[in-house]
Amino acid sequence: MAEHQGQEQQEQQRRQRRQRRRKTVRRALTAVWPPVVLLAVVIAGWQVYTSAAGVDPATLPSPARVVAQGWANRTDLWDNTVPTLQETVLGFGVSFVAAWLVAILLDFSPAARRGMYPLLVASQTIPIVAVAPLLIIWFGFGLLPKMLVVTLTTFFPLAANLAAGFASTDREAMRLLRSLGAGRLRIFRLVRVPSAMPYFFAGLRVSITYAVVGAVFAEYAGAEKGLGIYMQAQKSAFRTDLVFAAVAVTAGLSIALFGATYLLQRLVMPWERALTEEDRS
């Protein structure tokens, strides 16, 4: 009887282990498949439509054509990707630092908040298309105006979300720290910054998504090289397929940057991970 029970227990344990393994595999699959499948469906539909309806490739090229032509022109594409990437990284770097500094300033000084916030908002409401010629006239055709555009487009979602995040800090947690004798700076570091993290990442994701697009966009105002210039040139040459190839590169870069935010979040917010794992188990 005791032995029987032992066998039963062993059997049960084995079953559990098997189930767990199956669960892990299933989870990995469910994480990767859906976007791949959805994308595949969209692309397949697009391919079928363009071939079946015989659409002019200058109006809407088929995905196959975009890939083939993009590959054929890969050196050109790459040559134009490098400057765009450079503008993106530098511009976003500046934006990142500036967003933190400004959000901190806004958080520490109610006067700055009242005085600067409306102007910050105003800065976002200026259509860059309209001031682009001025940027060129002021700063030339180099890296600087593009960096500025990237900074301008990515700065606001980050700063606004950071500011909202700081403001979301639990009032009682603040009081606790104050009662523990923490000064403003320390309160900021110990509660306000961690409290703002979820908002920060929400903003970061929005912001980083705009970074590459911002650079491409800035190039439209005037540049020597870059994906924006490339798109424009190909558009003028009625090479919609190559425009799409460049768009695909842009999207690829953006999605890579977007994905990186999740890695960063894992590093910066380990407690979130503990929570999620708990929920899964």
Place this chain on the structure above:
Amino acid sequence: MAEHQGQEQQEQQRRQRRQRRRKTVRRALTAVWPPVVLLAVVIAGWQVYTSAAGVDPATLPSPARVVAQGWANRTDLWDNTVPTLQETVLGFGVSFVAAWLVAILLDFSPAARRGMYPLLVASQTIPIVAVAPLLIIWFGFGLLPKMLVVTLTTFFPLAANLAAGFASTDREAMRLLRSLGAGRLRIFRLVRVPSAMPYFFAGLRVSITYAVVGAVFAEYAGAEKGLGIYMQAQKSAFRTDLVFAAVAVTAGLSIALFGATYLLQRLVMPWERALTEEDRS
């Protein structure tokens, strides 16, 4: 002695009342003055610089010139503001509804989240400048392509923040509701939506700031009328002053919409107000 005390108390009460009144006035002043003063300083500096340095008004017009010429051309400006505003309102309306629907869908279905989120991100990484001609080719010169651009630019910050907001819901609050017998829908309505409100407003502010700019931007691809076309025409005519006037209108509209989000927040989150008032008193 008792009378003396009474007098003292009365005196003290009077003093307190006076102080409180002074505080209210001071608060109102501190809320309004800083942005006004800062803006005035910026504008004054700009005016002085342009007059003193004798800058070519085609390069950088003086604020006085912008205002004067803007006023002189007010009917034109207004004529072009109406369609832009229309595009903005309709496009943002669609975006607002879509962001809620999509964020809800993402929240309810992990499969949708995994499948659609990457595609949503991808949709943001497509430089609209590159596809603008296609939008025109597909949808013509009317309202529709502009609405679409507005929707595309404003949708993501809202949806991403809403999704982050739903996800930020306190785990224990969720458990409580589950134990109280609430279904998924009711849990969503009773905790997830209120929990997401601060994120929602952070996203709304970012998003609404882009709405007017998005419309202006869409018009650049091709339109019959609107502030974007107006700017472009004036730019080619080297009337930088009128470009600036149109930019000022754009900024004004955006800031008005931005301000409206605070009113909305007051209505939707009365508890926040109770908290803030507590903190102030």
Place this chain on the structure above:
Amino acid sequence: MTDLRLDIHGVGKSFGGLEVLRDLDLAVRPGEFAAVIGPSGSGKSTLFNLVSGLDTPSTGDLLIDGEPADLRSGQVAYMPQKDLLFPWRTVLDNTALGLEAQGVRRREARRRAGELFGVFGLDGFQGSYPFQLSGGMRQRAALLRTVVLERPVLLLDEPFGALDSLTRTEMQLWLADMWQRYRWTVVLVTHDIREAVLLADTVHVLSPRPGTVIERIQVPLPRPRGIDDLTEPAFAAAERHVLGTLQGRLIP
């Protein structure tokens, strides 16, 4: 077996490497008032999470009226240890939350919750927000939110912990009265031995972690009980029995 409302059998629960409950048996008859008492960290709240269906046991079975414990059974009203009042709801709306969660219409939910404000000493605070309440008031609001549900099984995790002795006694007597009237099945986690003995038919004493029931003490006092029972010799004896079990096992 179906003559038991609650039948917990051989339940174990581990979090990662931490074994919290081990081979725990606990049975409650319909309309019985059970108390669970045990050291901090012995798994009482964990047990409630299992009974309410919020969590699943690592081993063993939990049956409610013969059915596996499940969130959807709608049999259990659970008051967790944390008050978990929602900052964006007024006190009245917070107390009506449970009814709303079950689909009662808002007006009706507020009316029913509002009726209990007097008994719970919360009159005048209907429109306040939770941060404007004292600790004890928050706890009473959380209790109100639970009992207003009138579900057949009531799980109360230290419902009176933050109350002063007088208010606590009042609330205890109110609960005893309600129980007498509606004959809910109640399981009460408490650290207060006097409370356990005053209210419960059976006191289940838990061991330190991994928690298991080491003693079941029947309280021989007649029903309905009142404040006078506190001075009964049988009351003191039961108290001593519980205390002895707790101490005897803890300080060997």
Place this chain on the structure above:
Amino acid sequence: MTDLRLDIHGVGKSFGGLEVLRDLDLAVRPGEFAAVIGPSGSGKSTLFNLVSGLDTPSTGDLLIDGEPADLRSGQVAYMPQKDLLFPWRTVLDNTALGLEAQGVRRREARRRAGELFGVFGLDGFQGSYPFQLSGGMRQRAALLRTVVLERPVLLLDEPFGALDSLTRTEMQLWLADMWQRYRWTVVLVTHDIREAVLLADTVHVLSPRPGTVIERIQVPLPRPRGIDDLTEPAFAAAERHVLGTLQGRLIP
């Protein structure tokens, strides 16, 4: 007057139209252990907020060592009624928070907090996150975070409310021991009369809202006190006195 560590004089506090404290006087000598006991909602937590400088009184004065109570004085360590552990910090980091808040370096803060984990029954949970603790463990962590500061004045708002009687007694004795050693000035809010009498030199009884001190009871037991004092007749007498005051005033 400077021979008083804490001198609360004629203090009143209102929230909007709600008068919470009225003309409250309370004096504590340096190294004295004072307990405050009173009905739920009588303003005890409010009083602590005033003493710690988190809030300002509507009327009256609060002096610490003759100086107006102020956040920056650095004299007071306050354990609020809610545990307020930060979800993003491990338990060890949470307990080190107070020291870090004062500018102690992280390493050192963690070392000092870590030393107390054994005494507080939290060993093995240093790396856990707060949601992985039981209610009582959270409370102990919050208490640890406070006492590790070793500030001259300790304000404890129901520090043992969520503990079982045994753990509670252990913690009480530990506190009595520490007090004996360091002679902090302690003000303890509690609902447990036994706890107040066991630990305090003076028990201040508050009236219902608006709260004011209606009785000051000196506990005549000698120091150092221990578990044996619980059975002293003087202990029982003091307990009865406090209970009587609370009841006498509450049920006229």
Place this chain on the structure above:
Amino acid sequence: GGSSSSADGSGGATRVTLALDWTPNTNHTGIYVAQQLGWFKKAGIDLKIVPYGSTAPETLIANHKADFGISYQEGITTARAAGQDITSVYAVTQKTDVTVAVRANRTDISSPKDLDGKTYAGFGAPYEKPLLQKVIQNAGGKGDFKEVTLNTSAYAALYAGKADFAMPEPTWEGLEAKLTGKPLKNFQLSDYGFPAIYSTVIASSDQYLAKNPAIAKKFLAAVNKGYEYAADNPDKAADLLIKANKSVLTNTELVKESEQLLAKDYYRAADNSIGGQSKERWQAFADFEFKAGLLSDANGKKLTKAPDASTFFTTKFLPGQ
């Protein structure tokens, strides 16, 4: 013959869209004159003018989103080579109306060969760079220069000295620069081996023309009348153009001077005809571009034989044809 029945009004009028290539300027005079004087309406045409946006008129025409558009010979040649459905139907200017220009105060540049190493402000069209290389090489230079794509901001960059040279139209930017006190120095393309081109034309698509030959004829008749009017009455035509575009054409002097210049040198051919196009000119430029390797097909492959340019334009719809 404007005495035809106008009973149908605008209700029964046929909608015709025309996409502009730039903000309204004197290249468009004939169209606005005809519009202001009601000639389209009389011809039963309800003309909708689509202002210039970032979508090229060539794209709009080839995708049949616009019935007509303002274009230019280089653009149409490129588009046709790439298989786009676009055909020139009317030449607005008979003389090449585009030059290579630098600011007049650039004493360091006296010939296109001095443009080596300089910065060109362009529109992003594919033929610009090779065309300019040819010009520089024909002038004795290497053809090495930096190209920045600036769209409509090209001239602003030139005037501001941020770029060294650009390709403006002497009848518009050239005058504008002069009037704002920053005169330009022009190098004529024809001086550096380039055949003459129709640098402003009206284009349509074969599809539209095949489906609506009558409307196209009526439309072009009205347009032709407009340009004749402009050629004969430059001052009045300028007033009409300004009246139709009050908000952008604020520099009356520029418009008037430009109108005079166009009437004198550009609208009319040597034989005084207007609007016409010659097969020789189209073929000469196509051959030139082919030889220079500037023409590619829809897949970006260089053409292997010179295209037949006679299909790039048609004069069938001109009045009197």
